[in-house]
Every structure is written in structure tokens, then in C-alpha cells.
Amino acid sequence: MQSVVLIRQKNFKMKIHILYKLFILLTVCCFSATAQITFPHKGSLIIIGGGEIPDTIYNLFAQKIGGKDQLIAYIPTATDDEPWIQAGEHLKKFTSRGFTNLKTLHTRDRQKAENPAFYEVIKRAKGIFIGGGDQENLAKAYGGTAALQAMYDLLDRGGVIMGTSAGATIMGSLMIGGDHRKAPHVSKSFGEGFSFMRQTAIDQHVLVRNRQFDLVPILEKYPHVFGMGLDESTAALVEGDSIKVVGNSYMLIFDQKDWHKQRIEWGRVYQPFKMFSSGKVYAIRKN
Numbered sequence: 001m002q003s004v005v006l007i008r009q010k011n012f013k014m015k016i017h018i019l020y021k022l023f024i025l026l027t028v029c030c031f032s033a034t035a036q037i038t039f040p041h042k043g044s045l046i047i048i049g050g051g052e053i054p055d056t057i058y059n060l061f062a063q064k065i066g067g068k069d070q071l072i073a074y075i076p077t078a079t080d081d082e083p084w085i086q087a088g089e090h091l092k093k094f095t096s097r098g099f100t101n102l103k104t105l106h107t108r109d110r111q112k113a114e115n116p117a118f119y120e121v122i123k124r125a126k127g128i129f130i131g132g133g134d135q136e137n138l139a140k141a142y143g144g145t146a147a148l149q150a151m152y153d154l155l156d157r158g159g160v161i162m163g164t165s166a167g168a169t170i171m172g173s174l175m176i177g178g179d180h181r182k183a184p185h186v187s188k189s190f191g192e193g194f195s196f197m198r199q200t201a202i203d204q205h206v207l208v209r210n211r212q213f214d215l216v217p218i219l220e221k222y223p224h225v226f227g228m229g230l231d232e233s234t235a236a237l238v239e240g241d242s243i244k245v246v247g248n249s250y251m252l253i254f255d256q257k258d259w260h261k262q263r264i265e266w267g268r269v270y271q272p273f274k275m276f277s278s279g280k281v282y283a284i285r286k287n
Contacts, residue, residue, distance in 0.1 A: 038226055038284050039197050041155035044239045046246075049204040050132055050165035051232025054247055057162075058097050060237065064160045065127035068099045073125040075105050077141050078133030078166040090131060105147070108137075113145040122150035125159065132165030135175055139191055148194060161196060162235075165204050170194050172202040174225060176218060190218070197238065200226045206252055207231040215254050216272050226284075227254025229273065243282040251276045257285055 039045065044064050048057060062068045076090040084090065091102050103121050112118055122128065128151060130138065142148045155161060163171055175193040190201075201219065206212050206229035215227040230236060234247035245251045252273040259269045276282055 038200055039238050039240065041152070041196070042157065043155040043159045043161070044237060045155075045171060045196055046160065046162035046235050046237055047168045047171055047202060047228070047230060048162065048164035048235045048247075049168060049206065049230030049232050049249070049251075051205065051208065053093070053164060053235075054233055055097065057235045057246055058094075058099075060235070060246055061127060061129075061160065061162050062099070068097075069101055070126040071101045071103065071121075071124055072099060073103050073105050073121050073128045074131070075128060075138070075142075075167075076131045076133075077106050077108070078131055078135060078137050078170075080133065080137070094129070107141055110141060110145055113142050113147040116146075119145075119147040119150040122147065122154055125154065127160040127162065128154065130161065130163035130167030130170065132167055134177075135166040135170045135193070136177065136191075138166065138170045139175055139193065143192065143194070151194065151196075155196065168204045168230060169202050171196045172200040172228075173198055174201040174218065174222065176201055176203060176215075197226075197228075199224055200228060201254075203227075203229040205232055207249060212252060212273065219254055219256060219259075219272075223256060226256065227273070228252070229254070234278070241284045243284065245276045245278050245280050245282075247278055249277075251280075251282070253282050255285070 046057065046061055046064070065072070072094065074091060074094070076085045079085065085104070085106055091104065094102055103125070105118065105121055107113055107118065151161060161171070169176060170193045172193045173195040175191040201215055201222070203211055203215050208231060212229060215229060219225055219227050228236060229252035231249035234245065234249040234251060236251050237244040237246055243251070252275055254273045259272070262269045262271065
């Protein structure tokens with residue numbers, strides 16, 4: 001009789017173990033099924049974490065667009081310094097490095113961003129540079145406009161978009177800003193960025209400004225969003241499924257698929273991000 005009880009207990013434990021394994025498998029499959037393509041375009045992104053931009057990053061941009069004589073559309077709209085823009089001061093960082101074919105695209109008026117004469121420049125350009133400042137300014141001026149569609153078209157035909165600081169954050173789908181840093185415990189909704197990288201939140205100045213954990217509460221609220229943080233003078237070259245680090249410091253990757261595995265194995269997330277130095281490559285996982 002005792003042996004029969006032991007056999008039944010053993011069989012029960014085996015069934016529980018099998019059911020647990022099936023639950024884990026189904027959970028992982030369901031989680032993976034919700035994942036979306038992060039960067040579906042033919043072209044490239046060069047996403048810079050702000051600060052001084054090293055010549056290696058400018059040279060990478062020149063290489064990717066086919067030379068310093070190719071047309072670049074410079075969008076300085078993120079900054080509020082209108083006199084600086086009107087004086088053409090924003091262009092000096094390029095002209096001083098030998099770039100010869102630059103066109104400024106700037107407006108505070110969404111209607112102007114719908115004007116064919118405005119976005120025609122993007123249609124002819126090989127690359128776009130989006131400067132720093134406040135990403136809200138970029139979203140208000142270009143979000144949902146024909147100019148933004150022209151940027152998508154540029155990427156689809158193999159062009160390059162480079163942006164720094166606010167010009168980096170706007171490339172993601174969640175337009176994170178400064179308010180969440182002041183009260184990370186308060187739940188907030190975030191506006192839509194340009195979504196060059198889908199289902200992605202991008203932060204900048206991360207190590208210099210001690211922001212390495214600022215994406216955590218945001219990603220906890222948006223469980224299917226991919227997180228990327230970039231320190232100053234450092235860029236992420238995004239092409240297809242590959243993200244390569246270029247520059248002087250580090251890129252931080254917040255991979256929620258990895259978070260999911262940590263919760264299964266350890267019961268919680270102990271390692272919210274992984275750090276990648278210059279030359280290292282992160283492969284975007286689709287499933």
C-alpha cells in the first residue's frame with residue numbers, strides 16, 4: 001500500500017513538472033509572438049547619445065551616405081535658439097569637417113512641413129541630421145506630416161538618418177522626456193516619436209548624467225518595448241538586425257525578452273541592462 005502511494009506521489013510530481021514546463025514554453029511563445037520588427041528599413045540610423053561628436057562618427061556618416069559632397073538635410077528644430085539657427089551656426093560642425101552640400105530644414109509650423117517645396121529636399125537627400133534640444137519641438141513640427149513620411153521613404157531607399165540627444169530620442173516610438181525623471185514612481189503616458197525604430201524607447205547622456213536606470217520604470221509600464229541608452233560621444237549604428245557601437249563610451253541595451261527569462265529563472269529582474277563598448281555588436285532578436 002505504501003509503495004502504491006509513493007508511486008502516485010511520484011506520478012503527481014511528474015505531472016506538475018510537465019505542466020510547469022508547458023506553461024513556461026507557452027509563456028515564452030506568447031511573449032515572442034507579440035514582438036515586432038524593431039528596424040524594418042533598408043537604410044541606416046546613427047543614433048548619438050549627445051555631447052561632443054567624435055570625427056569617427058562624422059566619418060561614418062560620410063561613408064554611409066557616399067561622401068561629404070552628398071546632400072544632407074539638417075533639421076535643427078529641436079533647439080529653441082532661433083537666432084543661432086538663422087545665423088547658420090548649426091551648420092559649422094559639418095562645414096568645418098569638409099561637408100559641402102548642406103540644406104537646413106526648419107519650421108515651427110506643421111503646415112509648412114506639408115509643403116512639397118519643404119519635403120522635396122528630403123526626397124533628394126542622401127542623409128538627414130537631426131540636432132539636439134527638446135524632442136517635443138520635433139514631434140510638434142513634424143509628427144504625422146508629409147515631411148516625416150519623406151524621412152521614412154529615405155530610409156526605405158537606403159538613406160541614412162543621424163541624430164544626437166533629442167534627435168536620438170525622437171527616433172524611437174516612445175517620446176520619453178524629462179518629466180519622468182523627476183517622478184519615476186508616477187505612471188505616465190508618453191507621446192509618439194518618429195518610430196524609425198518600432199516599439200523602442202531611446203535615452204541619451206545616460207552615464208554622464210546618471211540616467212542608466214531611467215528607462216526601467218518606463219519599460220515596466222510598456223512590457224513589449226525595446227530599450228536603448230547611449231552615453232555622450234557614442235553612437236549606435238542600426239542596420240537591419242544589427243546594432244553596432246561607435247565612439248568613446250557605452251551603449252546600454254534593455255532587452256525585455258531577457259527580462260522575461262530572468263523573471264522565470266530568478267523571480268525578478270536583477271540585470272536590467274547590458275553594456276556594449278565601441279566595436280561591439282548587438283543582434284536584435286525577433287523571437
